[in-house]
Amino acid sequence: MPTKRPARRGRKSAYHHGDLRKALIDAGENELAANGIEGFTLRGCAKRAGVSHAAPAHHFKDANALLTALATLGFTRFAQAMRARQAKSSAEPRAQLVAAGLGYLDFALAHPALFRLMFGSRRPDFADAGLHAVAEESFAILVSAIARVRGRDPWGDPRAMEDVAASWALVHGIAMLTLAGSVAFQAALPKERWEHAVDAIIGRLVPPDAPRA
Amino acid sequence: MPTKRPARRGRKSAYHHGDLRKALIDAGENELAANGIEGFTLRGCAKRAGVSHAAPAHHFKDANALLTALATLGFTRFAQAMRARQAKSSAEPRAQLVAAGLGYLDFALAHPALFRLMFGSRRPDFADAGLHAVAEESFAILVSAIARVRGRDPWGDPRAMEDVAASWALVHGIAMLTLAGSVAFQAALPKERWEHAVDAIIGRLVPPDAPRA
DNA sequence: TGTACATCAGTGAACGCGCGTTCACTGATGTAC
């Protein structure tokens, strides 16, 4: 009766894999974490997934297509990380903005290779509709957090967008400089002080007495 | 009389190159700009320098050694870019800090591939004494700019170092997000507004009424 | 329910490519006498 293809959940045929596409994405994540983007190869992903090196061609046109899927997954998790911090935080608008920033940093620290792929590589196809959508969605979290602090939509107000950009650049810079392994930066701002620093700095960047209309 | 080896300046023998080491560094810069770090090869550099692909081995152990030299050159120019802006700016401490930040951005925009090499790659040997020294020197420009604003050395004062880190992360984030090609970020902060934004944001980050002793 | 068949998702051998590396060599340069 089911015209829909059976889900084959839990099924493990030695031959037909079941869900090689998903397995390759998982494998790609490990490959990325182990070898970095520079050492990322389709053959390596196939090996990690336990299939022959020609098998991925049935699911991904080339390595960049797999990297696009990985970047899409990355942005999904990235947005989740920001929302998770926001959910645990006070509903007060500035606390929500700080929480988004801390979620940004949580993600970068937990998934450095994905983070570099998302923000430092040209290999994923950023024109891909799915990737573009989820990247925009992540950005919207910051914009709406600023909007709530300001009490209005920052779009169209260059000075308000400057605040969006400043908050974004600040956390992005902290993440990048730390991931780059800069000893000098880590001495200036060790991870233990991130929470305090982001709170204090965003407090100064987007002061409570900011214009609200 | 001169026991010192002749400089061979201006000399162009077809066989002995004269200064292949320097020529390879120049070629490497072009190779980097054209192909990115991912597409950087010793053979490509040799070709650009007009020598056989085996020639570089006499000057650089491997590709990473050449990349280390390129990163060292990059940091030298980077410090120059910051000092150049400072020289053109008012001597007022906050103006000097803003100028350092704008010089930081000048460099990133002018030499995106070098910038990524310096801050986003693990291929250069950052333990190399020369590279380490010049990288530290760049960092010191920011630290001393903050020191002048604060009226004292920020080292040992976690809150003052937080200001150093914040200023640094801010301009670094602006540079990285712009170089990453983020359309959303560029919409929020187009390059034409960098100068205004950095001035305004650093004004809030490091307020004039900051404690001075 | 059984059978025949189309389709799909793998396999594994083969290929060409560009890379780094090695090696014997050679021509230019510098030095000792």
Added chain:
DNA sequence: TGTACATCAGTGAACGCGCGTTCACTGATGTAC
């Protein structure tokens, strides 16, 4: 100043490697009748 020689910095052919890609194939699955 001239000559012999050591050293240095290149050349170009050769090699092995891992990569992506192609291809004929095969076994498992789903479907038509």
